[in-house]
Amino acid sequence: MRKRISRRDVLKGSATIALGAVFASPTCAAAPEPTAITPELVAAAKKDGKLVFYSSMDLPVGEKLGKAFEAAYPGITVQIERSGSERLFQRVAQEFESNIHAADVVNSADASHFIPWKKSGWLMPFVPEDVAKYFPETYRDPDGMAVTTRLWLSSIAYNTNLVKAEDAPKSFADLLDPRWAGKMVKGHPAYSGTIMTTTFQLVRELGWPYLEKLSKQRVMQVQSSTDPPKKLSLGERAVMADGNEYGIVLLKEAGQPVESVYPSEGTPTISGPTGIFASAPHPNAAKLFQAWLHSRETQQFFVDFTAQHSVHTQVTPKPGRRKLSDIKLMKEDPAGVEAMTEEIKTRYARLFRV
Incomplete structure (x- = not known):
């Protein structure tokens, strides 16, 4: 078995590059x-x-x-x-x-x-x-x-056959309601870059206590950010806690019973x-x-x-x-993700037991 290589191994002790919105100011020629x-x-x-x-x-x-x-x-x-x-x-x-x-x-x-x-x-x-x-x-x-x-984006979403529009969660905080226990699906940050970035933004905005509470909601864990929209459209779960929003858009356009929700706290951007x-x-x-x-x-x-x-x-x-301009967005910070990747993987695995 090949050893697992972390970003710390790749950098070999070098200082990380600080990024702006997405990319850094010049560091080379x-x-x-x-x-x-x-x-x-x-x-x-x-x-x-x-x-x-x-x-x-x-x-x-x-x-x-x-x-x-x-x-x-x-x-x-x-x-x-x-x-x-x-x-x-x-x-x-x-x-x-x-x-x-x-x-x-x-x-x-x-x-x-x-x-x-x-x-x-x-x-x-x-x-x-x-x-x-x-x-x-x-x-x-x-x-x-x-x-x-x-x-x-990585949004919330719901199956319209299983959840009425007026009952659907409107925020990340709503996902902690006991009514959604055992009814949600989400991706995994150790596999998906989308979910890694999403998890970082949620931790930054809502803190680890939010994810700790979410982990007690008996959430179905899948790997890729492309998986939650599929599980939702099949009716295997009623609510998507994270996953790619574009998958929901395409499924809805194809006539599937799904609807995106752009959380009141802001929607993670990738x-x-x-x-x-x-x-x-x-x-x-x-x-x-x-x-x-x-x-x-x-x-x-x-x-x-x-x-x-x-x-x-x-x-x-x-x-x-x-349009992106019509949605409240959470801010990207790749340098922040880079600095917290190993912590996110470790703490997430412990919280969700995956």
């Missing part, structure tokens, strides 16, 4: 000049012939993106390696420790992962032209190491950055994919298809869906 998608880049990428994408995106989403990229650039195949973000972090650390460099591009649902990766020199500086023009500075690394590909590894075996294909992924066309497709959000200023929300 200035970011490289923006790169456009040119015939020369496409030709070089086709010589690579392949791209390996480590991703925390839902597998159908990653596969659809991969097929769209292959259709746009015939001759380049995309290999998707999907896992929960916390497992993905472990895999990357173990591979680098063993001098294995299989991945070209990585997307995580836990923005704090990019802190030790950047500190360790594992990321390649690369700035797509669209990122330089249309992505706010707070959502892109100033040294060009990563950019926020997607934003989404960003999913993407970066290229400096050791990428297919570096030109990786650059082309990173530039394509953050183009207006791909970002618009991503928003429409997944019900997540883009910070690309030319992308518009799909009609009929809630």
